[in-house]
Amino acid sequence: MTRFLAITRAEMLILRRNRWLFMATLIMVLFALALTFAGSAPTGTLGVDMLTVSVASMTTLSVYLAPLLALMISFDAIAGESDRGSLALILTYPAGRGEILMGKFTAHLAALSFAMIVGFGTAGAVAAWFGGAGAESVLALIRLILTSILLGAVFLALGYLMSSLAGGATAAAGLSAGLWLIFVVLYDLGLLGAVVMDQSGGFTQSVFPWVMVANPADAFRLWNIAGSEGVAITSGMTGVAQALPVWAAPASLLLWPVLAFTLARLAFRRVEP
Amino acid sequence: MTDKALSIENVQKDRGKTRVLHDITLSLKPGERVALLGHNGAGKSTLIKAILGLIPHEAGTIRIGDAIPGSGTARQDTAYLPEAVSFHPALTGREQLTLFARLSGQKADIEGLLSRVGLGDAMDRRIGAYSKGMRQRLGLAQVLLGQPKLALLDEPTSGLDPISRQDLYAIIDELAGQGTAVLIASHALTEVEARTDRIAILRKGRLVADDTLANLSEAAGLPIRLRVRAAQNPDALAQAMGGTRVNGASVEILCAPDQKMQALRHIASMGDAVADLDMTPPRLEDLYRHFAQEDLS
Numbered sequence: 001m002t003r004f005l006a007i008t009r010a011e012m013l014i015l016r017r018n019r020w021l022f023m024a025t026l027i028m029v030l031f032a033l034a035l036t037f038a039g040s041a042p043t044g045t046l047g048v049d050m051l052t053v054s055v056a057s058m059t060t061l062s063v064y065l066a067p068l069l070a071l072m073i074s075f076d077a078i079a080g081e082s083d084r085g086s087l088a089l090i091l092t093y094p095a096g097r098g099e100i101l102m103g104k105f106t107a108h109l110a111a112l113s114f115a116m117i118v119g120f121g122t123a124g125a126v127a128a129w130f131g132g133a134g135a136e137s138v139l140a141l142i143r144l145i146l147t148s149i150l151l152g153a154v155f156l157a158l159g160y161l162m163s164s165l166a167g168g169a170t171a172a173a174g175l176s177a178g179l180w181l182i183f184v185v186l187y188d189l190g191l192l193g194a195v196v197m198d199q200s201g202g203f204t205q206s207v208f209p210w211v212m213v214a215n216p217a218d219a220f221r222l223w224n225i226a227g228s229e230g231v232a233i234t235s236g237m238t239g240v241a242q243a244l245p246v247w248a249a250p251a252s253l254l255l256w257p258v259l260a261f262t263l264a265r266l267a268f269r270r271v272e273p
Numbered sequence: 274m275t276d277k278a279l280s281i282e283n284v285q286k287d288r289g290k291t292r293v294l295h296d297i298t299l300s301l302k303p304g305e306r307v308a309l310l311g312h313n314g315a316g317k318s319t320l321i322k323a324i325l326g327l328i329p330h331e332a333g334t335i336r337i338g339d340a341i342p343g344s345g346t347a348r349q350d351t352a353y354l355p356e357a358v359s360f361h362p363a364l365t366g367r368e369q370l371t372l373f374a375r376l377s378g379q380k381a382d383i384e385g386l387l388s389r390v391g392l393g394d395a396m397d398r399r400i401g402a403y404s405k406g407m408r409q410r411l412g413l414a415q416v417l418l419g420q421p422k423l424a425l426l427d428e429p430t431s432g433l434d435p436i437s438r439q440d441l442y443a444i445i446d447e448l449a450g451q452g453t454a455v456l457i458a459s460h461a462l463t464e465v466e467a468r469t470d471r472i473a474i475l476r477k478g479r480l481v482a483d484d485t486l487a488n489l490s491e492a493a494g495l496p497i498r499l500r501v502r503a504a505q506n507p508d509a510l511a512q513a514m515g516g517t518r519v520n521g522a523s524v525e526i527l528c529a530p531d532q533k534m535q536a537l538r539h540i541a542s543m544g545d546a547v548a549d550l551d552m553t554p555p556r557l558e559d560l561y562r563h564f565a566q567e568d569l570s
Contacts, residue, residue: 002375002378003376003378006372006375006376007372007376009372009375010361010364010368010369010372013363013364013368014361014363014364017363017364017399018363080361084358084359084360084361085355085356085357085359086355086358086360088322088327088353088355089353089354089355089358089412089415090376091325091327092325092327092348092351092353093348093376093377094345094348094349094376094377094378095376272327272328273322273327
């Protein structure tokens with residue numbers, strides 16, 4: 001127990017010292033604030049408060065940014081140690097591989113959570129101050145923060161998976177970039193293509209929503225949209241959300257961290273330092 | 274219970290289709306210092322990683338005391354210094370060693386250990402600013418954590434200056450003195466020569482020698498080199514003694530260890546014709562060449 005915490009403490013020190021925590025938080029705050037102000041125009045026409053619009057914009061932002069920030073910390077976790085030669089050393093200590101991975105995960109997730117809470121929290125507070133907020137929009141903001149952390153957890157674990165599979169840190173960085181591109185950009189493009197090709201509409205109506213929700217990034221989006229009527233109106237993505245049962249997106253986003261972490265653990269077991 | 278700190282019996286290891294360790298049998302008693310010599314790729318690091326349980330082996334048994342490699346007890350009892358190790362550049366030496374102490378579950382005197390390896394002044398600086406030798410010292414400091422029963426040092430002197438090497442061997446002696454069995458994989462033959470109890474030589478994954486330096490010299494039967502400086506006429510001297518002339522005034526004679534005294538008597542009988550005499554017994558380097566390279570050509 002104390003062993004995994006020892007790893008966590010050291011990783012937290014590293015994140016603080018190499019400015020990752022500072023930079024990630026800064027990026028989150030700046031982007032969230034920019035989107036809040038830029039996206040504040042349609043409040044009047046849609047009849048929702050400014051925080052709702054802000055949450056809708058930040059949801060789109062988080063789909064891209066949460067996986068990216070997560071992968072940026074995690075790709076180096078195993079491959080970097082392996083490059084430095086310290087992986088072999090740390091594995092000769094009584095801590096097990098599971099403890100090492102869990103220790104890093106805890107630290108990285110804490111740092112990511114900090115950046116999310118500060119970033120979205122600041123933007124949310126500013127939006128509420130200038131444009132008003134209701135109970136529902138505050139709930140939407142909290143949901144956004146929590147689901148962003150979950151999405152980050154998925155990509156942290158996927159980053160460890162890439163880090164275990166790649167031979168070195170450079171290859172791990174490349175694999176992680178590819179992974180981000182596939183999950184966040186290409187997957188949706190592929191689905192879009194499939195919908196366009198689908199003449200009869202059978203795929204679009206019955207299969208498509210499920211394929212979409214299987215991607216954690218889309219599950220994140222759907223959960224936030226389905227959860228709040230106001231957010232759904234502003235984002236214009238109600239169709240898919242209504243085609244699925246309420247539990248589908250949360251189930252996907254809650255299962256993914258477990259699945260990804262298990263895969264990473266299995267891949268890490270096979271790493272010969 | 275066994276009285277051995279490490280016992281390796283008939284261990285084999287394959288990498289794909291190539292066998293990288295052939296039937297290795299080697300044991301270390303507590304407090305023993307053994308040098309493991311061999312060319313690059315002879316299998317030194319592979320053997321060490323097998324002992325650590327980092328990689329599986331195909332056949333044979335390895336025990337650290339009574340424990341299986343990689344088991345909790347074995348990890349607790351073993352210390353390891355990887356070859357050319359580095360650590361996260363953002364941490365300080367103190368933080369890195371604290372992490373290792375916590376991982377091993379030991380209450381350790383971090384500052385004392387860092388001072389012991391000569392990092393007393395640098396312990397609060399980042400490892401990123403350390404020289405290669407300083408990182409090696411930090412690696413050595415974690416070997417000293419918690420009195421291991423077995424220490425495996427992979428090329429511990431690489432990157433160290435001569436004075437640091439002396440310190441290193443002093444620390445190794447200290448470890449051996451407290452009962453730790455120390456296995457040192459090394460290229461630095463001359464240092465190992467004076468500082469170890471036994472020498473094991475690996476060639477292409479086979480253990481070709483495992484004995485004390487004296488016994489190995491005897492087994493190898495390498496000649497002793499006598500260099501005689503002639504007072505006046507080196508050619509005549511060379512002819513009289515049956516040696517070869519070298520650098521103008523000297524004659525070199527190679528003789529087997531059991532004929533040494535006879536040769537010396539012969540030289541003494543020459544009287545004034547001999548101005549000086551140098552005698553060189555076979556060094557570890559010659560031995561190493563003998564064991565590590567025979568039938569290589």
